[in-house]
Structures are given as C-alpha cells and as structure tokens.
Amino acid sequence: MISNQAKKEIDIWVAKYPEGRQSSAVMQALTIVQKENGGSLNNELKQDVADYLEMPTISVQEVATFYENYNNKPVGKNVIRFCHNISCMLNGSDELISYLEEKLDVKTGEISKDGLVSVKKVECLCACVGGPMCQIGDQYYENLTKKRIDEILDGLK
Amino acid sequence: MNNICLKSIDKDNPSSLATYETMGGYKVWHKILHGELSPEKILEELKISGLRGRGGAGFPTSLKWSFMPRNQEGQKYVVCNSDEGEPGTCHDRDILRFNPHSVIEGMAIAGYVMNATVGYNYIRGEFMEPYYRFEEALKEAYDAGLLGTNIKGSQVCFALYSNLGAGAYICGEETALLESLEGKKGQPRFKPPFPANVGLYGKPTTINNTESFASVPEILSRGGQWFADLGVVNSGGTKCFSVTGNVKNPANFEIPMGTPFSDLLKLAGGLRKGRALKGVIPGGSSTPLIPAAKAMKMTMDYDSIEKAGSMLGAGSVIVMDDTTCMVKALTRLAHFYYDESCGQCTPCREGTGWMYRVLKRIMDGQGKSEDLELLLSVQDKMLGNTICALADGAAMPIESFIRHFREEFEYYIKHGKSMVENDG
C-alpha cells in the first residue's frame, strides 16, 4: 500500500504535467515508494503505483527494470553506489572498491551481514573532477581515499 | 576564464537570485518582457554568436530554434537536457549548482522565441544536490514574478518545471529523454519525425543542453559578436571543459574556444610528477582517442580536434598518462556501453555485449590472435546502422584505441597480462 504521505508527494509531481499525463510522474512515484520501503521495490508496490497512476502494470515494471536507481530486490539500509568508470578508474577507484568490499566483508551486489550496507558498482556519476567518488542516498562523496571511506562507514547508521 | 556559465562559481551564495542579478542576470529577460527584444533579433544575435549545441552534437543553436513552428497553434515545449552522463563530463553539474538562474533565464528566453509556454529541465536522477539548488532557484524566480502567466504584466507566459531521471545514460539522447519525460523507458525514437514537429507528448519541442541555455543570456546581453570573438572560426565563444584523469588538479574550466590543449593541461596542474602523456580523449568517452603527440598540437575547438582525428563532443577531456593500461581502459569503456545500451535495436544490443565479452576474455588472459580484427569488424558493423548514436559512441573507442595502441593489445593477447607495469 502506498502511504498517504507518499501519495501527497506523488501528487506534487503529477501537477507538473498536463492533464491526463500523470504517467509522467511514474519515475518519481517509484523513487518515493522505494524510499519508504527501505530502498527496494516489490510487485505489490509496483501494482499500487500502476493503479494510482492508471497505467498498465507492465509499463511500470518496464520503468522499474530499466533505470539504475531502482532496486527490485532488497538492499542494505545504505546503498553505496561507487563509480568505476574511466576517470575514477584512472584515479584508483578499483583499489578503493576492493578495500570497501574487504572492510565490509561483502561483494558488490550483496548486503552486509548486519543489513546496514550494500555496495553497487555504477557507471559515470558525472562528478569526475572529484573522483574517485561514490553516492549514498542523495549525497555525493568525492575525492575518496581509504581514510575517507573509513570515516564515511563510521558515520553510517 | 569562467566568465559566462561558471561566472558565479567563486562568489558567496553563488546560486542565489541576488547574486545572479548583481552579475547582470535577468536584464535580457526584462527587456523581453518590456517588448524591447524581438524573437527575430534574438535568433540573429545567436546566429552571429556561433553558439553550437554544447551537449555534444554541436548543432548551431540559432538554426535549431528556427526549426520550431512558432506560429503553429497549440502547445509547444522547451526542454533542457541536464542528463549529463558522458563519462568524463561534470560541468553541467556545476552550472546547475552554482548558476541555475542562467539556465532558467536561458530557457525562458528560448520559450519566448519559440512560443513555447512550458519548459522542463530534465536533471539526471543522481544529481540531487543540483536538483535541490535548481528547485530553490526556481522558487526564487517564481516568487520574484519572473515566471508564470502574463509575467510582470506582459503577454509573455512561461512555466518551468524540473524533472528527475532515474539512472540511464541513454536518456541524454534527446528523443530518449522525451520518452522518459513521458513516463516510459528511455528508448530513443527514430527520426524523422524530429522533435520540432513531434516532440514531448507529440507536440513541437526543442531540446538543448544545460550549457547551451546557460550561455544564452550573456550572449544576448553582451552581443553575439562579442561571444563569437572570444573563440575562433566555426567555434564561437567559450566552452566548459571538464579535465579529469591523470592530472594533478582535475576541475572544470570555462575557456575560450581555440585555447591550446597544452594550456588547458597546465590549468589542470599538468601531469603527475615523472609521468608522460600517453593519450587524450577530448570530448567524452564516445569520441575517438588521440595519441599524445597529436593532442599536444591541437587547440580546443571543433575544427582542430576534428583534424586531430576526434570530436569536441561534450568537452570532457580525459587525460591518460603512461601508467594507463589501454586494454583495461578500453574494457572499462566497453562495459559502460554494454551496460547502458537501451537494448532496442539489434546492432547495439548484441554488438556492445559481444565487444565487451571479447575484451573481458582478453583481460582474463584468454585472448586470441583474431580478436583484434574481430573487434574492429564488429564495431564497423555497428556504426551508422542504429536508431541513435550510442552504438557509434561504443564503436569509436574500440576503433581508436586499437588503432593507436595495437601493440598493447597484441601483447596482452600473447602474454595474458598488461604491457604496462603499473596500470593505474
């Protein structure tokens, strides 16, 4: 079930688009609903979004499986999206990702044992001048080093 | 340097309306609202300025805007492509964070010229900080009565909304962006019909890049000729370049077109101590690689880079020094295109996967002697045969890397390891 709060937020997005074009809000609807659901989507939620926006469910599923930001399987409380594209790679992102995996005892795509973190390798986040970098939630963390990573992990709840 | 789009970057509160106005912002918009600047005059100035699409295609902006059927009845749209995604590019992010009002004013001016009363700024989903800054700026603009209907008592109407993506490089392609705005997967449409005839929701639409819109107010304020004179022939004005990779101080630099590459490299702090330049990708990963010697001779403008064998593209300069293993770099790029292909058309969907698998196999030490010819053949069969240019972007690195550094690939195939000792 989509909460009333989520519906209010979705409605704000729907209002940006012309009458009858509420399906333009589907990407944000999925983002909002995903956030409420601990960071991932499931079939019921996608069905609810489809019903709310009066779209075919398969069309919602297409969107949910096309874009990188959606997690269709459960993830850790914090998802560390680590860029491994060319500019970050040239500045040592690979070593930092290995360090992160070692420190958390988790492989990319998996959830840490305490459920707090999962790590995802992502393509260019376009903060290349600050590479190596990663994104957690809304925030970019740039100019990463092993020490910076330690600090970030300590701060995660 | 940094005198147009990145003008406010060093100011206090760089993204605020107040800062923008102290720098002369919205003066052009007010002129328009007072009926002192006609659409024809604006198009003329833009033509003189030589402004070319800053997103990568380099299409003359004035010409693009003139394609819109401005006198046709019905809704039309202006869309800003802030789905910055080309690997190596990060200057639109700074424009949105530090000078969002230039984008707002630029889009409003475009809306006025093309009789498009609604605009959307499509910001990539990961750019949350730029999104929040842009939203703040939008609110400021609305509160100041600069947007909406019958603005400041004029007959001009322009409503502007921000839109967020959700993580797909392909949405940087203008028709894929429109599909995404309509709430679908970002699968490019075949052209024709072009967006100026059938665009967002089937209505005439013009899509331009963030930097393109951000450049417009200053051009109209200082004059098209002023802008053109900053640059060189065929490349008027200034351009934001992101310089990244093996440089000491990677950063965004807004510099005149025609600046020598060697100067730009110096601005970015030059190479690391004791290292030599190996290769440069001048315009983002989709543009061909240029070997060091040629790069050092080129200037940063469309014609010179084309002569050097590549394209200016999005202005994303990726610098590789002699610690870079070209096989590894290419494999990483190949993975990018393989991951980001939307999957719609056959050559890209199948070809990007094929090329990545071959390169991965080479990196796993199981390369075969015929692999290089195979890669060159596959990329050639993708070029020009697809709905959009992602396949071309996937093909060009393959072709240029192998052409310029063939011996590294042959070594890796033969020995199962990199020729470069410390590969980054």
Add this chain to the structure above:
Amino acid sequence: MVDIEIEIDGKVVHGHSGENLISIADREGIDIPRFCYHKTLSVAANCRMCLVDIEGNPTPQPACSTLSSAGMKVHTNNEKAKTAQKACMEFLLINQPLDCPICDQGCECELQDVAMEYGSNVSRFNEGKRIVDDKGIGALIQTDMTRCIHCTRCVRFGAEVAGIVEMGATGRGEDLKIEPFLSEGIQSELSGNMIDVCPVGALTSKPFRYEVRSWQMNSIQTIARHDLVGSNIFTQTHKSKVKRVVARDNENINETWISDRDRFSYQGVNNENRVLIPKIKIKGEWQDTSWDDALDFATNGIKKHAKEGSQFGTLASKNATLEELYLLQKFTRGLGSDNLDYRLDVSNPYNAKVLESNISLTELETIDHALIVNSYLRLEQPMINHRIRKATLNGASVSTINAKAFDFNYRVSHSVLTSPQNTVATLSGILKALLDKGSQTLPDYLNTVTVHQSHIDIANALLNAKHPVVVLGEHVNGNTCSDQVAKLVSEIAKASDAKTLNASLTGNTHSAERVNFKPDNGKNALQILSSDLTAFALFDVYPNFDCIDSENAIKHLSRDDAFVVVMNSFDDESVSSFANVILPIASFYETSGTHINVDNIAQSYSASVKSAGESKPGWKVIKVLADLLNLQGFDFTDSSQIADEALSLTPSISEIEVPINNSEMPNVTTVWQYTPYASDVVVRHASSLQQTRIGQMSEASVCKATAKLLELSEGDFYKGVPVNINESVAEGCVFVHTHLPRQLGVV
C-alpha cells in the same frame, strides 16, 4: 496524398508521398528482409534488418520508417545495403540458441528464411550466449524467450490490436526481456495471434508443442464456426487429425486475426469424449450397435411415437451447418410437424425480423459511436468487438447498457447499469428522449415513461454521431421481454439514424434463419420442451448447457412416453439419461458445410479430416433417416447440392407487431452467461482453453442490496456458482458468468 514516383533497384515504381518504402516495395514484389515490421502494427524500426541504401544518405536507412518522397532512389541489395543487412543478421544470430531441430517454428520461421540469404555458414561468436529464463504466460502460448529477437511485435499487438497492455520489454540492453508482469497468463481473448506474429520460435502454441513438424501437415482452408463472423482459418492436419489451427487472411471478415476460441477449439474435436459408435437403449441399458440397426431403431421409434406429425419436435444446435439445418427442417416439415427451433437458450423467442443487422464488418470500423446493449461483446464476439475497437482508435465513442459493468478494451463514455426487468423502461426512456429531441410525436406507450438524465446522455451521444450503430448482445436471451427489447433497439436506431447489429444469437444463426428453422405456427423450443410431444429429434443439443430451463428440459425428455432420437458428436451423461438412440455425427472440421455470417456472407468449406470413429457427417445421417421414412426431396449425393438449394431460398419477410407493455417480471432476475469457452460443445472440450482465466471464470455477481434481499453472503453459492458481492452489478439482478452447466432450473 500525392502520387509520386520513386526508383527502387533501378525500377520506377509508384507510391503516395509519405508512404513508407517497405510497403511500396511489398506492393511491387521487391524483397526487403524484415522482422519487426508488420503491416497491421505501428512501425518500430528496431530490428534494423530492412536497412537499404538511399542515394544522398551517408548511412543506410530502414525501409520501414523511411517515408518516400518524389525522386528518391533506393537500392535494396547493392553492396552497401547488403553489408548492413548481413551485419544485422550476424548480430541477431550471435545470442540465438539455434535449436531449430527441436523448435516448433522450424520451417515456418522468418529467422530461418532470412538467415538463408543473409546469414553466414559459420559463426564468429565464440563467447557465452545469454540465456533467458521463461515466465509462463498461460495455457495457450508456450514461451522460449531465449529465441526472442526483441522485435516487439507481440508487445505492439497486445497494445494496438488486442487493446490490453500485458506484454512489455523489461530490463535494458542485452537483458531486455519480453514478458508480462506476473505469470498468471495473458488475458486477452485474441492472445493466440501473438503466436502468428512472432517471427521466431519464442512464442509458439502450447497445445501444439512437439506434436508434429510443420512440413508433415496438410493445410486446409476452412471456416471457424463458433461465432457470427466465420473467421477464415487453416486447419493443419496429420494422419487425419487436426493438429493446429492458424489464421487465414480475409480483409473483409477477420483481417489477419482469429480469436483464441477459433484457434484452440480443435482440441475439443480430438477429445476422447466423442460419440464414436451408434447406440440404442434397450430396457434402460445402452448397447453399441451397427448403423443399420440404429437407424432402423430410430425410424421405428419415430413412427411408433408420433402417429401424427404434430406429435414430433426437433431441436438443433445453432452451430449446425447450413446443410444440416436445411435438411432437418425439411425432415421435420416432411413429417408434417411445425415444431422445430434452434433458439434453445431464449426465454421468449422472438422473430429475428424485429431487429436485423444492417452494418457490415468493414463498415463497423467507420462508426463514430456505438451503443452496446446487453452484451459483453469482447468475449461474445471478439472479432466484431475488434472492429469497434478500431473505430474507437479513430475517435469513436461507446456507450453501454448492461446489467454489469464489464472490462472492455476501449473506453466507455456512458455506462448505464440496468437489470433485465428494467431494460424496457430504460430503452423506452432513451427512445422518448430521442423523439422529444426531434420533436416527433410519441407513440402511446411512451406517454407514461420517465426520462432520466442518463437516458438523455445516451440519446445525445447517438444524435451527435454521424455514423452510429446499436448492438444487441446475448444477455437479452434470458429476458422474458426480449422481443420488446429488440423492438425498442430497432426504434432507437430508426430515431437516431443508426445502423443495427443483432448479436443476440451466435454461431450459424443466420443459416437457421435463412432456412426458417423456426415454427411458423407450431411450437417453439420452450413449448417443445413443455408440451405433450412424444417424439423428438435432437441435433447436437446438450440440454444441461444449451437449454434455458435445463432441468425442466431434461425432465420432459425423460418421460416414459417420449422417444428421443439424438444425433450428437459428444457423449453426455444427462443426454444418455433421456435418449433412446444416439447416432454419432461428425464434429467441426470433420464435415463439409456452410456458415452464413452476420454480413450474410455464405462461406462453404469441405471436411479437413475424416470423422472420428464411426461418426458420420450430420447431413448424411438426416438424409438416410429421411429416406428410411420415405420422405421426398432428399436425393443428395453431395453437401454442396444441399447448400445450393438452401441458399436459393429467400427467407420470409413477415413483419410482426411487438407491443411494448413492459410485462411483469420478478423483482430479482438472473442473467446467465457462459464464458466464451463454454459457449458450445466443441470448445467446452478444448482443455487448454478451459485452463485459461477466461475459461475458469465462475462468479455470481450481485450488489449488496440485492444480496441482502436474497440472503446471500460472500462464500455462498447461487445456482451452484460462487457468489461475489460487488457494486458493478445493477440492483435487482444476479449476473452469473460461468463455465458450469445450467443444471438448476430456469434462470
């Protein structure tokens, strides 16, 4: 549209400016390979197989999405074009499992055909292929999605033709996967057409899987007999059994599609529940016997039990062939009886002249408004509904008057819920509103009628349209005022200058009407089954499903003094309980015959296979019975002679008066509708269709207020059908939609 000249491969050809190149090429017989292009679907241009060289363009362009312009010079097979086409072919084959030896599509596969010319002998792909794990999509369509080439024809078919978006392309890049959201199966009644449009073996027929190779079958042209359209099909046969049915093009009738019922009902014909040998009942025990003995037994029984013709009555299935119906009525009348009818599920049989059909299938596409009365048209007549849907895509609007709100595959602008007992009042209100608008004098019966806003809305919608149509469906059959309903529909159409389509009786109804398989002054079906007749002939009738008062029908036929000759294709326990002799007849595809459709087009067909066991074509059985009873006029050696004679008849045109007096009806009525896969005996035996969601529907829907009245709660059963309380049903009525037999008395 301007006529232009372009050049393809050096040949000057003509087209319209703006027409895409591929359709010009197809018309001119110039071969351009393609996968994603289909002439009835929107252009996708994603397979890239149709890339051609257009002079002036640096890169090859897809012929399907390139619009022609005067003077264009196109090369479809020069080096540039061929290189691009071969490149595309290579890409398509790299992740293909290439499992042709076990793929049902083998030898009717577009990928194989195109690969012959554009593929190379040896693959250069030496990497691991991607594999797709399949999501089941129901009992009808088998998926092997690893073979899928992502042309999206099935996705576009679902969205554009079937009108239900069920399939999509999820994922991205190489992981692009064509699938539905959940695996509960595709719901569209036209879903099987996806099998036809799929160019590879990704979507194949599930019932047909691994049965036989396509080249081992014979393809025989024939007609689907279930509905009013008579869709054209091919039966594909092997060792005298129908193994598969596929669509046959006929632009005026079914275009290029068929319904799932047409496609999969052949399984019913092959079902083991067929009557295979003649049987007679001696002292309550059934005995197999020879044809001669059985026929003698039958004719002797008729002679003994019907000394007068008036004591004899005939009932026939409306799915019988024209020839069978013609001979049966000749037989009945030859015996001196005027007691015959095919309208078994009608509570108040009325003369069909009251409401005729005067709009053709192709014309249906041109309407701008449809008023659908008493019909779940989508499931009752899928191909007629498809035409209306096409009209809605061009802006036509639709209003409905039904006892329940249904799930149409187009938007319904006005939906009026009306119980059967209020239908006459509702239609009278609409007629009055129409006549008032036109300031016409009202007939007396409208004087006391109240006009509500909903009636005015419907009337306005009709009057605002230039080409409206009013459609009457099957739900009216249970209405004791059905003749008044039909009359009012006819008057409404007259008052709004609308065409009409009477879809209340399906199958070969138009043949039955043509040969007057109805009493002139004698007894109709209800009367035959309740009066004191003592000899009966039943032709492919299964009273527990087919008769409106099934319980009474069976009781009546079970009387000791009744002698019942049954000519049936399937075994049935309740039939065996009352019949005295059962003569096995051929089922669908096993006999030659003729079907007359709603456009009055007579389509004749020959048998595709030999009839099962010892069963014989029905027309032969009737003819022999007639000969044995010394009736004249049965000298036929070929069914086409019967058809000729039958078609030379001009049906009677007697008008009848239908007074509108809205006779008393009970407070609560029932509408009983079978699922489309329980509508006749053949489809009832098609196992794959019974496994679909449509086939398994069984619900007695009732609104809360009426449920309270009837003391029904959720979980109860109403006439054997599970109760579902919801507000989508009109008050005062229970809407039963089921596959279960109507065994429990009158509705």
